[in-house]
Amino acid sequence: MLIRVAESGPVHTYAQSAAAMRELLFWQGSPGEALTHPLLFPSFQDEYLPVLSEFIVFSGTSPCKTLILSKLPELPELPEGDFTFGALTSDDIPTVVANWPYSHLYPEGGVPLVTDLVTSGPTMCARVGGAPVCWIVTYQDSSIGMLHTLKQWRRAALAQHVIARLSRALLQHGLTPYCHVLVENVASLKLFARLGFVQAGDVSWVRSASNKARL
Numbered sequence: 001m002l003i004r005v006a007e008s009g010p011v012h013t014y015a016q017s018a019a020a021m022r023e024l025l026f027w028q029g030s031p032g033e034a035l036t037h038p039l040l041f042p043s044f045q046d047e048y049l050p051v052l053s054e055f056i057v058f059s060g061t062s063p064c065k066t067l068i069l070s071k072l073p074e075l076p077e078l079p080e081g082d083f084t085f086g087a088l089t090s091d092d093i094p095t096v097v098a099n100w101p102y103s104h105l106y107p108e109g110g111v112p113l114v115t116d117l118v119t120s121g122p123t124m125c126a127r128v129g130g131a132p133v134c135w136i137v138t139y140q141d142s143s144i145g146m147l148h149t150l151k152q153w154r155r156a157a158l159a160q161h162v163i164a165r166l167s168r169a170l171l172q173h174g175l176t177p178y179c180h181v182l183v184e185n186v187a188s189l190k191l192f193a194r195l196g197f198v199q200a201g202d203v204s205w206v207r208s209a210s211n212k213a214r215l
Contacts, residue, residue, distance in 0.1 A: 065203075088118045134159055163192070
């Protein structure tokens with residue numbers, strides 16, 4: 001599977017063998033010609049990193065754990081407050097982009113990607129007085145992520161609620177919720193574990209070094 005978001009945007013890939021992965025990456029020409037612009041490969045399967053190195057020079061890799069939901073997540077108790085839950089809207093896009101630490105890695109500061117995710121994919125958002133304070137989205141490869149809680153609303157179980165609510169919605173549509181979490185993000189790994197997610201594999205976010213494929 002290969003999902004191309006934009007000409008210089010992220011490329012999502014999945015294969016069941018090294019040969020299949022090589023064929024996916026070969027889609028734009030020979031190793032000397034393919035992938036000829038800077039690219040970001042989110043959640044690239046670690047076992048096939050040597051194959052990817054045939055096509056690009058890495059400028060950086062960020063190891064992640066793939067987590068998959070193993071049981072229906074429960075909704076924790078919320079503190080008293082004017083909380084409402086629902087999907088993100090187009091009005092929320094500037095807030096989501098402004099609080100996404102990886103927006104600079106994407107074309108146009110991540111605005112086109114976030115716009116697409118908010119307007120076309122399942123999302124979940126906690127609001128206070130109508131304003132978004134915690135949210136999560138579904139990426140093009142059906143993984144969930146971009147989880148963020150505004151600083152003043154942390155430790156209020158809002159992240160657990162948006163994860164659980166979005167996971168339940170995905171399950172209703174026949175999709176198994178899963179995500180990719182940086183190995184250094186211990187807090188998020190523990191959070192998803194509390195909600196019933198278990199480790200299912202190793203992946204990496206990979207960035208190409210330049211606008212030239214390796215010759």
